[in-house]
Amino acid sequence: MSTPHEVPLPVVGISGFDAGLSEDELAVQQAVHRFAQDVMRPIGRELDRMPSEEAFLPGSPFWQFHKQIQALGLGPEAMAGLPPDQAARMEGLVFQELAWGDAGLATSFGAGAMPMLMAQASGQQELIDLCEGRLGCWAATQPDRGSDGLILYKPERYPGSKGNKGNLQATFVGDEIIINGQTSAWVSNGAVAQVALLDIVADYGTGFFDAQGSTYGCNIIVPLDLKGISRGKPLEKLGKRALPQGETYFDSVRVPRRFAIATQDDYDIKHAYAWAHAGTAMSHLAAGLSRAAFELALAYVHERKQGGAMLAEHQLTQYRLGGIGMKVEAIKAMARHVAHFTKCAPRPHPYFTASGKAFCNSEMMTVVRESLQLFGGMGLTRELPIEKLLRDAQAMQIEDGENNILQAHYGYLLSQLHLQEGFGRH
Numbered sequence: 001m002s003t004p005h006e007v008p009l010p011v012v013g014i015s016g017f018d019a020g021l022s023e024d025e026l027a028v029q030q031a032v033h034r035f036a037q038d039v040m041r042p043i044g045r046e047l048d049r050m051p052s053e054e055a056f057l058p059g060s061p062f063w064q065f066h067k068q069i070q071a072l073g074l075g076p077e078a079m080a081g082l083p084p085d086q087a088a089r090m091e092g093l094v095f096q097e098l099a100w101g102d103a104g105l106a107t108s109f110g111a112g113a114m115p116m117l118m119a120q121a122s123g124q125q126e127l128i129d130l131c132e133g134r135l136g137c138w139a140a141t142q143p144d145r146g147s148d149g150l151i152l153y154k155p156e157r158y159p160g161s162k163g164n165k166g167n168l169q170a171t172f173v174g175d176e177i178i179i180n181g182q183t184s185a186w187v188s189n190g191a192v193a194q195v196a197l198l199d200i201v202a203d204y205g206t207g208f209f210d211a212q213g214s215t216y217g218c219n220i221i222v223p224l225d226l227k228g229i230s231r232g233k234p235l236e237k238l239g240k241r242a243l244p245q246g247e248t249y250f251d252s253v254r255v256p257r258r259f260a261i262a263t264q265d266d267y268d269i270k271h272a273y274a275w276a277h278a279g280t281a282m283s284h285l286a287a288g289l290s291r292a293a294f295e296l297a298l299a300y301v302h303e304r305k306q307g308g309a310m311l312a313e314h315q316l317t318q319y320r321l322g323g324i325g326m327k328v329e330a331i332k333a334m335a336r337h338v339a340h341f342t343k344c345a346p347r348p349h350p351y352f353t354a355s356g357k358a359f360c361n362s363e364m365m366t367v368v369r370e371s372l373q374l375f376g377g378m379g380l381t382r383e384l385p386i387e388k389l390l391r392d393a394q395a396m397q398i399e400d401g402e403n404n405i406l407q408a409h410y411g412y413l414l415s416q417l418h419l420q421e422g423f424g425r426h
């Protein structure tokens with residue numbers, strides 16, 4: 001309590017030091033926060049402890065979550081009418097709160113909307129209808145094509161090497177596309193999704209490679225109940241256990257050519273758009289999970305006594321809290337910054353967005369580790385929620401591009417901007 005002659009404490013909100021939120025933004029933030037607390041946290045904890053083979057069966061808490069979040073109307077359609085800067089802010093508020101609730105479920109929701117997002121961008125009503133009411137996935141990686149799927153420029157490949165064709169390909173023949181192969185086991189929602197945005201290599205009649213050895217690509221919306229499609233089991237894994245992941249197999253699956261929303265000529269730019277969008281969400285998720293870990297630690301140091309006083313009363317603890325807290329604010333600020341640039345710049349770029357994903361997520365790891373450290377031994381027990389956050393955070397170091405790879409892509413972008421545009425020379 002401050003006395004009258006002291007500087008009053010600042011006004012802070014649910015998410016910390018955020019000033020200037022509009023009434024609409026505050027209302028959405030509060031509504032999503034309540035949902036995160038009342039629905040996502042209990043369901044996330046329950047799914048975390050269930051065997052993956054049971055966690056995602058029809059009627060499980062996973063599907064209850066999706067039913068309930070649908071009712072909130074937070075999908076791409078909710079942001080569609082907003083000007084870009086407002087959409088960037090609103091998306092940030094929503095994803096941060098969702099990840100504060102449970103990062104695995106938040107990813108399931110975000111990845112689940114990817115086919116709809118791209119169908120809407122294509123403007124094709126038939127594809128929008130295909131995605132309506134169906135849980136989606138974004139299938140880009142395959143067993144032999146992980147980080148390689150994120151290489152946009154030939155000089156980034158090992159000299160003399162060709163692009164990676166992976167294990168899932170589309171062949172365009174007349175009015176049809178024939179799809180063969182399999183996704184990686186890591187595709188978010190992959191084990192249970194009902195519609196997919198495929199982001200894969202393609203043969204348009206001249207083979208899979210251009211003269212420079214780079215692959216041609218395509219984006220296709222594919223309902224996942226077609227003949228020739230089968231699934232692997234949901235993966236048993238360390239973190240983000242509330243998020244179902246698993247392989248999808250395609251055996252000569254045929255779809256009409258009009259299901260392709262990006263082909264030979266516009267694939268690269270649409271791939272970049274989809275990836276930049278995903279990277280933006282990943283930065284906000286890191287902000288939400290970081291906040292969750294920090295808040296748990298903040299509460300614990302006000303409960304635990306050592307050295308004759310509450311942990312919070314020791315100067316060393318205050319110093320540690322300050323270190324964690326300022327990282328949380330930096331993560332939030334960086335997430336907002338990349339989101340704003342990605343939505344509002346005349347020409348955004350996924351390698352810049354990737355820098356945000358890498359920064360926010362690696363700083364998040366430090367936040368979660370240092371928060372857990374404040375619990376001492378108690379931090380390791382499954383009785384408390386902090387150990388789950390550490391496992392979830394570890395998964396996010398690899399998800400949507402392994403952080404070191406993303407940082408290297410950003411470095412390449414900076415160098416090219418310097419060489420080609422004079423960036424940094426003035």
Ligand SMILES: Cc1cc2nc3c(=O)[nH]c(=O)nc-3n(C[C@H](O)[C@H](O)[C@H](O)COP(=O)(O)OP(=O)(O)OC[C@H]3O[C@@H](n4cnc5c(N)ncnc54)[C@H](O)[C@@H]3O)c2cc1C
Nearest residue numbers: 138139140141146147186187188395398399400401402405
């Ligand atoms: C929680 C989670 C969710 C995911 N969701 C999706 C999804 O929705 N859709 C989807 O398609 N995929 C998804 N993925 C897959 C994810 O995109 C890949 O795991 C990631 O891109 C890394 O690929 P990889 O696992 O094959 O690792 P690899 O590419 O095999 O990398 C292994 C190691 O080698 C390093 N490495 C790779 N290439 C190079 C290089 N050229 N030079 C030097 N070092 C290199 C990497 O940095 C890494 O440390 C998800 C993964 C996780 C963990």
